[in-house]
Amino acid sequence: MNAVELLAEITDVGRDRTRGGYSRHLATAAGSDLRDWFAEQARRRGLDVETDRNGNVWAWWGAPGPDAVVTGSHLDSVPGGGAFDGPLGVASALAAVQDLAGRGFAPARPLAVVVFAEEEGGRFGVPCLGSRLLTGDLDADRARALRDADGVSLADALTARGDDPSTLGPDPERLARVGRFVELHVEQGRALDVPVGIGSAIVAHGRWRLRFTGRGDHAGTTALTDRRDPMIPAAATVLAARRAAARAGDTRATVGRLVPNPGGTNVIASSVDLWLDVRTPAGDPGPVVDDVLGAAREAAHAEGCTVALTVESLSPAVTFDDALAARLAAAVPGAPMLATAAGHDAGVLAAHVPAGMLHVRNPTGVSHAPDEHAEDGDVECGARALADVLEELAR
Numbered sequence: 526m527n528a529v530e531l532l533a534e535i536t537d538v539g540r541d542r543t544r545g546g547y548s549r550h551l552a553t554a555a556g557s558d559l560r561d562w563f564a565e566q567a568r569r570r571g572l573d574v575e576t577d578r579n580g581n582v583w584a585w586w587g588a589p590g591p592d593a594v595v596t597g598s599h600l601d602s603v604p605g606g607g608a609f610d611g612p613l614g615v616a617s618a619l620a621a622v623q624d625l626a627g628r629g630f631a632p633a634r635p636l637a638v639v640v641f642a643e644e645e646g647g648r649f650g651v652p653c654l655g656s657r658l659l660t661g662d663l664d665a666d667r668a669r670a671l672r673d674a675d676g677v678s679l680a681d682a683l684t685a686r687g688d689d690p691s692t693l694g695p696d697p698e699r700l701a702r703v704g705r706f707v708e709l710h711v712e713q714g715r716a717l718d719v720p721v722g723i724g725s726a727i728v729a730h731g732r733w734r735l736r737f738t739g740r741g742d743h744a745g746t747t748a749l750t751d752r753r754d755p756m757i758p759a760a761a762t763v764l765a766a767r768r769a770a771a772r773a774g775d776t777r778a779t780v781g782r783l784v785p786n787p788g789g790t791n792v793i794a795s796s797v798d799l800w801l802d803v804r805t806p807a808g809d810p811g812p813v814v815d816d817v818l819g820a821a822r823e824a825a826h827a828e829g830c831t832v833a834l835t836v837e838s839l840s841p842a843v844t845f846d847d848a849l850a851a852r853l854a855a856a857v858p859g860a861p862m863l864a865t866a867a868g869h870d871a872g873v874l875a876a877h878v879p880a881g882m883l884h885v886r887n888p889t890g891v892s893h894a895p896d897e898h899a900e901d902g903d904v905e906c907g908a909r910a911l912a913d914v915l916e917e918l919a920r
């Protein structure tokens with residue numbers, strides 16, 4: 526089965542009938558179905574499957590051991606996401622293993638395909654949850670206490686699906702097996718005009734939550750001058766984020782999620798939660814966040830409200846390993862080097878082991894949306910390029 530056929534196999538899993546696209550999250554039926562599908566496909570290719578203490582699934586060609594060449598990505602999505610962000614890397618990895626076996630290739634060192642858990646943070650807020658737990662970059666107690674939009678903790682969600690949350694935590698032995706990690710991913714911007722590119726860097730990224738608190742009241746009987754409506758400073762903050770990013774230059778600030786409590790058409794909210802996502806090649810999103818927070822405080826004060834800021838995640842800028850990038854470039858002649866403003870498990874791993882990425886062209890650049898796309902021919906090119914890379918690294 527090639528990568529296009531593998532992707533077709535999961536086309537009905539986790540479809541979001543309300544938002545469109547896919548909502549595939551950790552500790553849900555769709556998440557479990559995808560994990561089972563991967564394990565089954567890996568076993569059919571003769572790989573040995575193990576699930577680690579953080580819910581990441583590893584499929585080994587050869588006995589697990591040090592200096593392994595590891596590839597893979599994730600199967601979860603953002604809410605209402607596309608079909609390629611994550612699954613393309615997993616399907617391409619399985620197809621590449623099959624391609625290499627067909628070539629009669631026998632790896633001289635262990636080779637593994639990994640599926641990382643909850644890369645998007647679509648349910649519990651922190652991105653790259655599985656890889657951050659593996660590396661120790663995320664504290665296990667903090668992870669267990671994360672809550673989804675319905676207030677369910679990660680610990681309870683895992684328990685409800687028969688997984689044991691007490692095992693979460695750093696896994697230095699498993700990490701020590703990884704000699705090199707290469708993640709293939711659909712390109713998520715408009716920068717790639719050939720089928721395959723090589724990742725050079727990831728810009729710095731952070732996520733913050735701002736909670737505006739005012740006074741719940743009646744939408745009809747409360748005079749405008751009597752209101753303490755937290756939606757007013759929240760709205761000002763959405764606009765301030767756009768202005769702050771534009772001032773900073775080549776920086777992106779986004780409010781993609783805003784939740785009024787209690788959320789009724791005829792109700793002045795008592796509080797509003799707003800999530801801010803900032804990415805900047807300047808390396809430190811701090812000044813942009815300070816700029817937005819200044820505007821948020823001013824607007825909150827003017828409305829008689831308060832605002833509190835919580836850091837949800839910080840992802841420092843990543844420069845991928847030069848020597849590995851050179852080997853990828855040699856294995857995929859003519860592929861351009863590409864920096865990205867999207868986050869990846871490869872970025873988390875890069876702080877611990879040599880890591881690199883292959884990007885596959887996305888004709889419109891749309892991502893994190895149902896219209897995300899890659900042409901079949903480009904998917905095939907990507908999987909072949911990944912097989913060539915793995916052959917070069919594992920020989």
Ligand code: GLV
Nearest residue numbers: 645866867868869
């Ligand atoms: C993940 O894809 C992100 O960049 O947020």
Ligand code: MN
Nearest residue numbers: 603610645893
């Ligand atoms: Mn994504």
Ligand code: MN
Nearest residue numbers: 610611644710
């Ligand atoms: Mn992804």
